[in-house]
Amino acid sequence: MLSPERLALPDYEYLAQRHVLTYMEDAVCQLLENKEDISQYGIARFFTEYFNSVCQGTHILFREFSFIQATPHNRASFLRAFWRCFRTVGKNGDLLTMREYHCLLQLLCPDFPLELTQKAARIVLMDDAVDCLMSFSDFLFAFQIQFYYSEFLESVAAIYQDLLSGKNPNTVIVPTSSSGQHRPRPTLGEASMLEGVEASLFCQCLENLCDRHKYSCPPPALVKEVLSNVQRLTFYGFLVALSKHHGINQALGALPDKGDLMHDPALDEELERLTH
């Protein structure tokens, strides 16, 4: 059945929702890069193949980082491709370092930034020795959160810092003649002894964040769930909780549940056919 909402949207908004123009522009770009190989009637075929590959999620292979992170669908497709290509690493139970995972990422995306891989590793290792070994599934799910929700995490980090230093990001600063009047409220005595920030306050700030911003956020209800189980939490504690949350993983829709990570019958079948 039709959902009537999309019929009522103004043209530009409808197109923007699915990033239609992003893909059309990229299709033309790719066409120009390959124009020697294409004849007149091959153009329709070229566009068919291009859009089919977008639908299937193979369009991000070996593309530049700026394209891979351009749309939520691209990011999800990249995550999925990474999982399918390298899940055998997990099957053998190998543990790799951050740099080794980065090499794998660069196989799929030559200019993938090291910084992002480092941030993902910090989630797994709780900001500790970044040279430690990590399991495939630990890295994969942390990487998913870091990569898919990059912008969200940056804002969360800023909010966390504010809360740590006692500033409440929700206070509205009213400009007065003497601006020096506003001073950060001193934290409660015992608060400086406790680690991290208060969960409920943190939750409130995140709710405001999700309301205000258009980029992808994890479903607010699930974020609330994560925060409702604890009194206080640290930044990396929060990120780890996000990465291990089944509901968030499912809502994202790129990767299977942790238990099914090694299970990919479609790929197994294809490999069987190739090797026999």
Next chain:
Amino acid sequence: MDVLPVPLPSAKMAAVEKRRLAVAQAANFTGSGRPGVSRAAATAESEEDFLRQVGVTEMLRAALLKVLEARPEEPIAFLAHYFENMGLRSPANGGAGEPPGQLLLQQQRLGRALWHLRLAHHSQRTAFNNNVGVAYECLSASGRKKKPGLDGRTYSELLKRICRDGEAPEEVVAPLLRKIQCRDHEAVPLAVFRAGMLTCFVLLEFVARAGALYRLLEDPGLAVADRHVGQAVLDTLEGALQASDDTAPARYLEASSRLGPDSLALAMDRALVARRPSAPMTREEFLEKAAALFIAKVKPVG
């Protein structure tokens, strides 16, 4: 004629290319910026020319307009099918081998017409009518052994195809086909074609909804519905449809009130209370009877 609300991708691309190349060139020619920039501009312009020459600009414009008209739920998949269809339409690859036989051409035409007809939901009346027009033209095009115009046989085949693809049982749609089919060698004018297509698609949706309604009535364990309850629903539906013989808005209100909880629920309740043992009503029977109510209102082709 059609003004696009957004800058066309190829023009925008050429502009982006121009900027990118200009920046790259400027970085290399620190002293003599001029030659670098003009060379970059020339490359970008030649790319835009190339795109226009091979028809990409026009192709994308048409595609974008189609997307905006149809507003599909999955625009990227829609675009993939759109270009695939376009690829099929281009002349057979270079003429190598025999041109496709008459039967294959006929199948291709039917396929294309079907594709056009499915682009927009029948409730999007303007878009739907446009697509019906294109489908009609597609089927009426003259071939090597074919006279121009749509003949009754092709029309009937199309109707059957639509019903089959819409998963409507044959017994359900047979009465409709009998009513609106044309004789094999009769010429089918556009107005008849359009009415027929609309009726067909509306019937399919009607049958789908009736199926959903049946699922509500059926006993989960037995997968059948009580005859009296089923009959009560059908009777109420018939009454509501009769009320809307006139197209005045008041009639719609009357019809919907008959189908509202007050009326319909009461009818079902009465049937349940007065239940006597009887053979249950199967899904097929329910759908056939429901469809019959709809088909009764269809004007037969003169």
